[in-house]
Amino acid sequence: MMYRSLVTGCGAYLPAQIVTNAQLAERVETNDEWIRQRTGICQRHIAAEGEMTSDLGVAAARDALDAAGVAAGEIDLIVCATSTPDETFPATATRIQHRLGVPQGAAFDVQAVCSGFVYGLSVADNFLRVGQAKKALVIGAETFSRILDWTDRSTCVLFGDGAGAVVLEADKAAASANGSGRGVLSTHIYSDGSHHDALYVDGGPSSTQSVGHLRMEGREVFRHAVVRMAEAVDAALEANGLTPGDVDWLVPHQANIRIIESMGRRLNLPSDRVVVTVDRHANTSAASIPLALTEAVGDGRIQSGDLLLMEAMGGGFTWGSALLRW
Incomplete structure (x- = not known):
């Protein structure tokens, strides 16, 4: 079962x-x-x-x-x-x-x-x-x-x-429910290690025996983020036989408002259907999506039955998406 x-x-x-x-x-x-x-x-x-x-x-x-x-x-x-x-x-x-x-x-x-x-x-x-x-x-x-x-x-x-x-x-x-049933409908994760130098930390126990600092080529990361997250979003919708018009809320990784707005436009979602916390939280990496989700659930924006789309990209490069019915 x-x-x-x-x-x-x-x-x-x-x-x-x-x-x-x-x-x-x-x-x-x-x-x-x-x-x-x-x-x-x-x-x-x-x-x-x-x-x-x-x-x-x-x-x-x-x-x-x-x-x-x-x-x-x-x-x-x-x-x-x-x-x-x-x-x-x-x-x-x-x-x-x-x-x-x-x-x-x-x-x-x-x-x-x-x-x-x-x-x-x-x-x-x-x-x-x-x-x-x-x-x-x-x-x-x-x-x-x-x-x-x-x-x-x-x-x-x-x-x-x-x-x-x-x-x-x-x-x-x-x-046993179809796409209208509650819960996590699907997740989609990817990586491409060839872009290591665009976003990494210059330390670690095996290399320098120190913690190191974050290093980033911002323009390169931005360019890949828009393309890769779009691919992950498309994969999630296609896997569930859904269209952008079915999405009620975009709950994105909070890295940069320009990337967030770009994804919202791609889904043709009005700005008030995109959860944004980057202005107050900045980029909290792996914490950003659940922080945004908790805020939108807590203030009543997200309601039972709403279709939520989550997407993110990070160093590695890694990227992915998740689709769930609240």
């Missing part, structure tokens, strides 16, 4: 400290207008000293569990998408598992940078579909502020810290 994964709750956490564009302009040669025009970003949240990725992930996970009405002890799978783990090992997911008081199942990290949440959702969805797990937490948690070069104005203005999470539950009835 096959199952379908239902999203039964979502949660979010943002560090208390907010850094505005004006405050960044005091540290590096930039200004508020330059950042807003090119990225849409006005501010970002920065983790406090001693506040780790697992701390953010635990807070978001608890929020999602509360929303779902699920006890931590019922979870039998935790997938944490992150590029900024607490340590080289063990997996940050295992620290989250322990702190939540989850006594069973599996917990592991997924590393696909900004596509991490879509990758994590895909992995967990497949576990639930075949009955290998019944209730899962998928978490995107990042402290990108720890890997930024704060003298590089082309990158340090773009990123922020945060975490988002969803609870997935396996459901037999939904699996």
